[in-house]
Amino acid sequence: MDTHTPAPDRRTFLKTAVASLPLLATAGTMPLAVWQVGSSTAKSRLLKLSCNLYSFNEPLMSGQMSLNEVLKFCSDLGFTAVDPTAYYLSNYPALPDDHYIYQIKRAAFRLGLDISGTGVRNDFTIPDLTRRKAEVTLVQKWTDVAARLGAPVIRIFAGTGKELPVGYKREEVTTWVVDAIRECTEYAARKGVMIVVQNHADFIQTADHILDIIRQVNSDWLAVNLDIGSFKIGDPYQQIARVAPYAATWQLKENLFVNGKEVETDLTKIMQIVRESGYRGYLPIETLGKGDPREKVPAFYEKVKKAVAVSE
Template structure:
């Protein structure tokens, strides 16, 4: 039976959806930045950033296969293997090796939540910056073949500006380089995620200035909670959280430049209030056996995440 009133209602409701979604997205970001609760986020899945195993991986005490097995048995949902741990880095590994790791993770019940490279877009020499762009592009293709939805990159690897250049000029280099990378990443179905790493990027404003100027749906933030070393890190983290597509949750962070134990309850509240959905990679640093440190931190993070609802 035809119902003109119902049809009119449905047409009006559907037509309003894009506008409503946009308004809700803007409101959510604004509320999160202001530190207000926006409600429950979606499902959060814990991943292990394999830099946690840097020493045994680099020394040969453990292989990527070993670490994947360890993380699966511990109960992680995913792993984030940095490019450094693949043969031949910074050159690409053979596709066969990428597919072997992809298959291994799948058979262990692990997703691959991301990967990453070390790059520097603050180099004054244009030819060298082009080489850095090509590095990111090559590894973006590798990420796609690996099944990683994101690839982590840096802005630059040092705090000091190149001699003779101001911050605005160098930021333009970084923005132009990242924009070229995101244009390529869109063809591979992989997101570029910019990591704040206490280098050229030191504050939330630095991060968001670059993200807004690039202005690409294929760029988001890899929110490294341990790399805001100026002022209140929790405030900086809350500002950037609505723009995060992945995280690095660490055991310690810096409050007014002083290293302190991370208040995981506060971090998980920020995660929840930002409306974040997806993988939450953890990373342990410093001395000690990661086979002891990672399980202990994993349990602390799980407890805090549960407490945050």
């Protein structure tokens, strides 16, 4: 007697698979915040500390430390990942060759480090259209590098200056920024890399500024690189909480600005905001100011690590 059960045909299999994965059917229309909702246990497991390598800017730029030495330092300390800005790679703003990119990727992998992101310094508030197009091209070229590095995000700016170009209103300049970022996100989507806009106390100074850009571009491939130290107007914790649901990565800093006054970051408050936003992913830290990063980074790493653990 033949007891073999026939395998389902392809149509039956697909119906069963789709029925068992209802979330995937609507994934393209889900707001970012919905993707981030999960159990507290899952969120605890999925928060990982990364090091934004601007923390090592002085020794990297002066040649006191090589990029490989910084990677080794971060691995030994216990970081899960690193975030190297593009100008720490060879020949920036010219593109490094693939051999160089893959050597970095291999070195990080062998040290047990993910590359949580990279970034460029661009300006989309330049009045001259030709120059703005060149800035878009810069971002697109380095998006290719991010993809080859295995970086899930590339950090960009809206504009690098606090003052508006002479003779232009904010609404008009915002249109330039939105158009340029939309072009970047359309390109990045084809490469599987997310564009993340950093609030950097420049053209973007408030939560309203960055949320306006995010909403106008309206792309699944655009999110925020939430820099907690760059809201310098009003209460930064309120602004961080408003932007947090739109964050795909962060920059945690030792200090932030309360009504324009620099004070030590309340990491307990920050972690509460992180948890309440439903965020999952990397929490890059960045130390600034005077002092040896080989001392400052470990000290801040331990503080953030403790705050993450206490918040679980």
